[in-house]
Amino acid sequence: MxxxxxxxxxxxxxxxxxxxxxxxxxxxxxxxxxxxxSCGSIPINYPFGIDDGCGSPHYRHMLVCSDYGKLQLRTPSGRYPVKTITYTDPHILLTDPFMWTCQDGDNFRPTRPFSLDTSTHFSLSSQNDYLFFNCSEDNVIIEPKPIFCERFPDRCDSSCDSSSYLCRHLPDCGSALHTSSCCSYYPKATESLRLMLKYCASYTSVYWRNTGSSPPYDQVPEYGIRVDFDIPxxxxxxxxxxxxxxxxxxxxxxxxxxxxxxxxxxxxxxxxxxxxxxxxxxxxxxxxxxxxxxxxxxxxxxxxxxxxxxxxxxxxxxxxxxxxxxxxx
Structure with a gap:
């Protein structure tokens, strides 16, 4: 016992x-x-978080960090690789694998329009420029913007500028296009971007990166999408x-x-x-x-x-x- x-x-x-x-x-x-x-080499600070409960709830589930340390931003149109995040001048730089690149030349791949949820604290930066290729002249107004704006000032924003600086000096590959046309247009909303892609073969986004130098060399164009964000x-x-x-x-x-x-x-x-x-x-x-x-x-x-x-x-x-x-x- x-x-x-x-x-x-x-x-x-x-x-x-x-x-x-x-x-x-x-x-x-x-x-x-x-x-x-951090996620890979990208610092993750407030207002962001890659673990639920971290950062601001305004950006909950927006950023995804893979097991391989690759950071992506979720949007209604898909997930996009994040190149950098800057907190002093709050913005995120994205790449879109579906957009036109220098390597494509005159060969245009199927693409999709980039979009942001307007209810979030994200917004497309005004420092972005959009280039459209092989657009239908029957459906899109393709004219040199200065001349068109002088003739039709009330319709100035509706033209796709065929004489834009970026079309004449494509970043990193000035002579990539041989037989295709190019024009520059800033879409005011996702719907206008969809409409442009309905009549254009492809498009790409170029943002102006600040170099910190003195004007006029203080900005250089690079491929990518700049998305601005608020810090609550x-x-x-x-x-x-x-x-x-x-x-x-x-x-x-x-x-x-x-x-x-x-x-x-x-x-x-x-x-x-x-x-x-x-x-x-x-x-x-x-x-x-x-x-x-x-x-x-x-x-x-x-x-x-x-x-x-x-x-x-x-x-x-x-x-x-x-x-x-x-x-x-």
């Missing part, structure tokens, strides 16, 4: 130890799971990021989308060094950061759960007083 009691007590003690170890492991892993601050500035986010107040990361509740300051020891609604509410902090639980769990940790947790199930079949796990409220399984 004593031997049986001893075995049960020993199994119970071992089970309690494994439960405590399991909880500590989960808690440690959860606290270590913070917002990733709130007092709570500034307090959260303040290093004197703990240097937290601005985030949000994934259910309510209310503001949260993400701190090393938990989430708070103010800032990390607000001692009055430190006892109410919750564990940092951010979807998409399960990669922070090591393989050894995952195996250890799985083995612990299996062992506990096995022990429970032989002897009750007490860990104090066993009741319906404190059962683990």
């Amino acid at each position: 004593d031997s049986l009691f001893t075995n049960k007590s020993s199994s119970s003690s071992t089970s309690c130890f494994l439960i405590i170890l399991l909880v500590i492991s989960l808690t440690t892993t959860t606290h270590a799971s913070r917002c990733r601050d 500035v709130t007092t709570r986010c500034l307090q959260c990021q303040d290093m004197t107040k703990g240097g937290g990361t601005c985030g949000f509740d994934t259910v309510t989308q209310n503001f949260l300051c993400l701190c090393p020891k938990g989430n708070v609604t103010t800032f990390c060094k607000d001692h009055e509410i430190s006892k109410h902090r919750k564990a940092v639980v951010i979807a998409g950061t399960v990669t922070g769990v090591s393989a050894a940790g995952a195996i250890g947790i799985g083995a612990g759960v299996w062992y506990l199930r096995k022990v429970r079949a032989k002897a009750p796990v007490t860990c104090g007083v066993q009741s319906n409220e404190n059962r683990l399984f």
Whole structure:
């Protein structure tokens, strides 16, 4: 009898130890799971986040980071590779694999119109220019813009400029076109872009990159799409990021989308060094950061759960007083 009691007590003690170890492991892993601050070589700062609950909810699920460290922007027309993100002059530079490139020359591939959701805090930059190729002159007004605007000032925006600088000096490949026509037109909306592509063979986007030099060499044309974005500035986010107040990361509740300051020891609604509410902090639980769990940790947790199930079949796990409220399984 004593031997049986001893075995049960020993199994119970071992089970309690494994439960405590399991909880500590989960808690440690959860606290270590913070917002990733980069995807490949591209920094991810507020207002963006690639883990759910990070950054501003205005940009939730907009950026996707692949397992290979490739960043993409989601839009209604598809996913587009991100070249760079600039936060001082807030904009994202995208590439569109469907657009015309120098290598295409006079061979035009099927393309799709790029579009943005107008309900988001993204907008197409006015620094973009759009070049259209082999457009139907029966359906598109193709004329040198200065001359056309002098004759029809009220219809100036409707012409596709056939004498534009970029058509005469295609970036990186000035002589790529031999038999095809080119004109420059800035679409006011996605619908006008779709309409142009209905009557044109293909198109491409060129943005003017600031070089930091003195005019007129302060901008150079490059292929790509510049998308501007807003940075929502709130007092709570500034307090959260303040290093004197703990240097937290601005985030949000994934259910309510209310503001949260993400701190090393938990989430708070103010800032990390607000001692009055430190006892109410919750564990940092951010979807998409399960990669922070090591393989050894995952195996250890799985083995612990299996062992506990096995022990429970032989002897009750007490860990104090066993009741319906404190059962683990």
